[in-house]
Amino acid sequence: MLIDNHNRTINYLRLAVTDRCNLRCNYCMPSEGINFAPNNALFTIEELSKLSSILVSQGIDKIRITGGEPFVRKDLMVLLRHLSNLEGLKDISITTNATVIGPYINELKELGIKNINVSLDAINRDTFERITRRKEYETVHANILKLITEGFNVRINFIALEGQNTQDILPILELTKDFDVCVRFLEEMPFNGGTKSFSKLKWDYKHILEHIKEGFPDYFKLESEKTSTSINYKIPGYKGTFGVIPSFSRTFCGSCNRLRISATGDVITCLYAKASSNLRDIMRGENSEEGIKAEILKAVGSRAKTGFEAQEKYKNVFSNSMTSIGG
Numbered sequence: 547m548l549i550d551n552h553n554r555t556i557n558y559l560r561l562a563v564t565d566r567c568n569l570r571c572n573y574c575m576p577s578e579g580i581n582f583a584p585n586n587a588l589f590t591i592e593e594l595s596k597l598s599s600i601l602v603s604q605g606i607d608k609i610r611i612t613g614g615e616p617f618v619r620k621d622l623m624v625l626l627r628h629l630s631n632l633e634g635l636k637d638i639s640i641t642t643n644a645t646v647i648g649p650y651i652n653e654l655k656e657l658g659i660k661n662i663n664v665s666l667d668a669i670n671r672d673t674f675e676r677i678t679r680r681k682e683y684e685t686v687h688a689n690i691l692k693l694i695t696e697g698f699n700v701r702i703n704f705i706a707l708e709g710q711n712t713q714d715i716l717p718i719l720e721l722t723k724d725f726d727v728c729v730r731f732l733e734e735m736p737f738n739g740g741t742k743s744f745s746k747l748k749w750d751y752k753h754i755l756e757h758i759k760e761g762f763p764d765y766f767k768l769e770s771e772k773t774s775t776s777i778n779y780k781i782p783g784y785k786g787t788f789g790v791i792p793s794f795s796r797t798f799c800g801s802c803n804r805l806r807i808s809a810t811g812d813v814i815t816c817l818y819a820k821a822s823s824n825l826r827d828i829m830r831g832e833n834s835e836e837g838i839k840a841e842i843l844k845a846v847g848s849r850a851k852t853g854f855e856a857q858e859k860y861k862n863v864f865s866n867s868m869t870s871i872g873g
């Protein structure tokens with residue numbers, strides 16, 4: 547079992563499989579993209595499979611595959627097949643923009659992968675295209691609908707972006723009327739590859755909730771898991787649920803159970819911290835299994851207590867882009 551220096555059990559790995567993406571969401575990266583890592587700096591699928599096995603042997607029982615866009619990696623299913631056979635791994639989930647997931651939906655179902663988070667920051671086409679800087683609206687909507695009708699547990703991640711999409715907050719909640727989906731409103735974080743910096747946020751989770759109250763005054767709070775980053779609610783009579791994620795306000799750090807590994811092997815113990823080490827060369831060297839285990843123990847043993855503590859220590863962390871961190 548992995549226990550951090552603040553006595554928190556770390557059982558959840560967020561594994562970025564690539565830093566590449568076919569969208570250019572303006573809150574995540576500049577229009578020209580970022581300095582993407584060279585191919586040989588990314589873990590191969592065999593390395594990602596080995597890394598996952600090692601971490602599961604250390605006590606990780608939930609892995610979320612993220613990126614960049616995981617499905618731009620043509621060999622992603624090889625990793626997912628490996629994970630689905632990994633004893634001790636209870637939950638495999640994926641975060642995707644749902645642009646290119648279509649051809650893989652049937653196999654995902656066969657592998658027993660149920661939990662898919664889809665980023666969708668607009669219900670209106672023009673707003674979607676303005677934010678993502680690409681014309682993939684139809685495909686994303688069709689794929690979300692297919693995922694829902696095929697019985698996946700779909701959660702929609704919607705970042706509330708001042709001056710861009712907040713007019714879509716109430717309309718997107720209508721999705722929860724007939725569909726058993728959860729729409730989660732995230733606070734924007736300043737991890738956008740340096741395009742915009744801010745230290746205050748108008749659309750924080752409290753403001754989002756006040757806004758929702760105007761449209762749906764009777765919504766009520768649901769019980770959430772202790773380690774959940776979202777605070778969850780339901781509108782009476784609606785099939786689905788909604789939530790807010792205070793990713794900038796950071797109200798959930800006390801129960802954080804996560805470890806992040808980037809596609810280039812950086813070990814990130816807090817979104818607001820710099821990478822504590824890199825596993826790629828260790829993976830490619832001798833005695834890699836022992837080396838990786840030791841490095842993970844070291845990282846887990848020196849985590850910041852909260853995102854605020856990490857931010858204080860690593861002041862220039864905001865030049866990062868979420869496409870390399872994985873969200």
Ligand code: SAM
Binds near residue numbers: 873
């Ligand atoms: N491409 C996939 C997607 O968009 O779902 C997975 C990678 S993306 C980096 C992972 C998550 O990070 C998404 O839910 C996205 O909305 C979120 N994200 C990206 N940039 C963000 C930012 N600046 N603030 C808050 N969340 C962000």
Ligand code: SF4
Binds near residue numbers: 665869
């Ligand atoms: Fe790509 Fe996801 Fe970043 Fe959008 S949020 S640019 S889909 S990695």
